Amino acid sequence: VAAFQPDAGESLVEAWARAESRYSAGPYAGSSIPNELRTVDGSNGVAITAPHAVGHFRDGVRKRADRFTGSLAEVLAAASGSSALVLAGSGPGDANWDESHPLKDALLGLLPNHGVIVDLHGMRDSHGSDVCVGRGRLPDSSGSAAVADAVLACCRAAGLIVSVDRPFDARRPQTVTSFAQAHGAAAAQVEIAARLRSPHAEPEAARRLLGALLAAIARLGR
Numbered sequence: 001v002a003a004f005q006p007d008a009g010e011s012l013v014e015a016w017a018r019a020e021s022r023y024s025a026g027p028y029a030g031s032s033i034p035n036e037l038r039t040v041d042g043s044n045g046v047a048i049t050a051p052h053a054v055g056h057f058r059d060g061v062r063k064r065a066d067r068f069t070g071s072l073a074e075v076l077a078a079a080s081g082s083s084a085l086v087l088a089g090s091g092p093g094d095a096n097w098d099e100s101h102p103l104k105d106a107l108l109g110l111l112p113n114h115g116v117i118v119d120l121h122g123m124r125d126s127h128g129s130d131v132c133v134g135r136g137r138l139p140d141s142s143g144s145a146a147v148a149d150a151v152l153a154c155c156r157a158a159g160l161i162v163s164v165d166r167p168f169d170a171r172r173p174q175t176v177t178s179f180a181q182a183h184g185a186a187a188a189q190v191e192i193a194a195r196l197r198s199p200h201a202e203p204e205a206a207r208r209l210l211g212a213l214l215a216a217i218a219r220l221g222r
């Protein structure tokens with residue numbers, strides 16, 4: 001599937017809002033091909049994943065999409081020279097819950113050239129923080145602490161309220177974060193409150209989030 005291309009003269013927030021239309025179709029089935037993946041090829045060694053960009057199935061029950069995370073991964077990748085790997089078509093399974101999933105197979109293929117994985121998710125506003133960093137099963141392994149620290153520091157600098165591992169620690173071995181760590185990558189899970197994922201309705205909050213994540217990626221990329 002062709003990757004998202006920002007238009008000339010378009011702000012990143014506008015690009016983010018526009019890019020979501022390919023995920024929201026259906027609603028939130030995304031493409032018509034089950035478990036189709038969308039990739040962006042970057043060169044800075046960072047891969048941004050969004051395994052819940054469209055609706056998915058956890059133990060057979062349909063779970064709602066983490067809205068605006070697939071489009072966020074694409075826009076961040078395009079703006080930073082990172083790669084992105086996004087679930088673009090709703091299908092069976094859940095890459096952040098199941099032992100095996102096509103997205104994990106694709107991630108394994110990326111790992112030789114991507115030492116840093118940032119896994120994007122969406123959480124409710126009611127958890128309190130703007131961004132929750134989940135450190136995964138091996139938080140002190142191969143640079144994972146640096147990934148968590150960069151995201152936390154850049155979000156704090158942007159005035160965002162952050163939390164660590166609460167309420168989402170990503171410690172299950174089947175999370176994308178733990179999976180990447182187990183295969184030698186530095187990784188962290190980034191849960192983003194809904195109020196920061198509304199580029200149409202709350203463009204200023206969206207702009208702050210984009211700036212914070214781009215600053216973190218700039219620290220982590222080669």
Ligand SMILES: [Zn+2]
Binds near residue numbers: 066120121122
């Ligand atoms: Zn999620």
